[in-house]
Amino acid sequence: MSGEVQHLYVHLPFCAHRCGYCDFVTVVGRESWHGRYVEALLAELELEGGLLAERVETVFLGGGTPTFTDGAQLPRLLAALPTAAEVTVEANPETVTPVLARQLRAAGVTRVSLGAQSFQPELLGVLERRASPAAVRSAFYYLRDASFDNISLDLLHGVPGQSTSALEADIDEALALAPEHISYYELEAKAGTRFAHAHGAELARQAEAMEGYFDLVVERLNAAGYRWYETANFCRVKAGGRDLRAQHNLAYWLGRDYLGLGIGAVSTLGGERRRNTPRLNAYVSSLAHGESPPREVEALDERTRAQERLMLGLRLDTGLPLSEATRSVDKAALGRVERLGLATLRADGDGQRTLVLTPRGRRLGGAVTVELLA
Numbered sequence: 001m002s003g004e005v006q007h008l009y010v011h012l013p014f015c016a017h018r019c020g021y022c023d024f025v026t027v028v029g030r031e032s033w034h035g036r037y038v039e040a041l042l043a044e045l046e047l048e049g050g051l052l053a054e055r056v057e058t059v060f061l062g063g064g065t066p067t068f069t070d071g072a073q074l075p076r077l078l079a080a081l082p083t084a085a086e087v088t089v090e091a092n093p094e095t096v097t098p099v100l101a102r103q104l105r106a107a108g109v110t111r112v113s114l115g116a117q118s119f120q121p122e123l124l125g126v127l128e129r130r131a132s133p134a135a136v137r138s139a140f141y142y143l144r145d146a147s148f149d150n151i152s153l154d155l156l157h158g159v160p161g162q163s164t165s166a167l168e169a170d171i172d173e174a175l176a177l178a179p180e181h182i183s184y185y186e187l188e189a190k191a192g193t194r195f196a197h198a199h200g201a202e203l204a205r206q207a208e209a210m211e212g213y214f215d216l217v218v219e220r221l222n223a224a225g226y227r228w229y230e231t232a233n234f235c236r237v238k239a240g241g242r243d244l245r246a247q248h249n250l251a252y253w254l255g256r257d258y259l260g261l262g263i264g265a266v267s268t269l270g271g272e273r274r275r276n277t278p279r280l281n282a283y284v285s286s287l288a289h290g291e292s293p294p295r296e297v298e299a300l301d302e303r304t305r306a307q308e309r310l311m312l313g314l315r316l317d318t319g320l321p322l323s324e325a326t327r328s329v330d331k332a333a334l335g336r337v338e339r340l341g342l343a344t345l346r347a348d349g350d351g352q353r354t355l356v357l358t359p360r361g362r363r364l365g366g367a368v369t370v371e372l373l374a
């Protein structure tokens, strides 16, 4: 019997080394574990697969560095996963070869998210990235040559030492490649990371100078024909009618259910949120014994889900129907935020109204949404 969940996330945690700024669930080294880990993922899929709909819409392999996973293991995993209209794999540039690009395409991958971060050698050094700017460009062309027509670049603004001209140069380089999609994240120096320790003071000094960086990103990408469809995400508009928004992430922002497999993976399933253990040994050994991995389970009541729907929905340029927001929005706060020009109620043709943040409201992001919460 099949379930109703249309979106599947699979976590591949292995990395060749750990970049100083990253606090995702990653595992460095342990090459001999790749096969056992993929085995465990397949066992978890077997246990949980009944939750998935007969036709899954999106599959996302994230990391870690999925393309660092041992040679035979990635194709083996892809072959076992459900097919979907959008199958995304995250890739680090230095791992992409012409052979790998063709393998991914042949295995049904439709979209690659390439972690460029920057094209400036000194900033890549600060970030402790392994790929040179030339390697980022080569990886992009290998993917194109393998006929990938949906490539996303991940870039960062707010890197220690990043000048306005370095940011402009990164935007120029990214636009020259003409990717279908760009994620432009603000670098977060997460407390407790090696990176925050080494660069925290410098970042604090630069904070004021970097305040206008995201405005510059939005301006330049808009002018180049990219739609700013989510807080940190942009996609090409003139695309022969194709919707180039990241459909998997869009499902998260629209509050849909999803199943996550692997260490640290999160699932949202109706009134329940599950978080798998981040510990490799515990995950692999439970599944080797046919048992579900240790995980935290949090009950989600209607109010929490409505609040999350508001917080995530307002990240999108499409906003969210007022009918879905009424329970979570404070009416007086809405009036105030409208008067400040940060949000607006748009009348749709069918008599419905949609709550959307204005561009200024979207730049302030979460702060406006928190103000709106009832």
Ligand SMILES: C[S@@+](CC[C@H](N)C(=O)[O-])C[C@H]1O[C@@H](n2cnc3c(N)ncnc32)[C@H](O)[C@@H]1O
Binding pocket: 021, 022, 023, 024, 062, 063, 064, 065, 066, 090, 091, 092, 114, 115, 116, 117, 154, 155, 156, 185, 186, 187, 188, 189, 190
């Ligand atoms: C977790 S990584 C996985 C993909 C791949 N390993 C890579 O490094 O490109 C996904 C993306 O998260 C973003 N990211 C990681 N740590 C971040 C941080 N501290 N602040 C902002 N973005 C971050 C990077 O842009 C990265 O491309």
Ligand code: SF4
Binding pocket: 014, 015, 017, 018, 019, 022, 023, 024, 026, 063, 064, 065, 092, 115
């Ligand atoms: S390669 Fe990606 S996932 Fe791995 S440590 Fe670096 S940023 Fe994190």
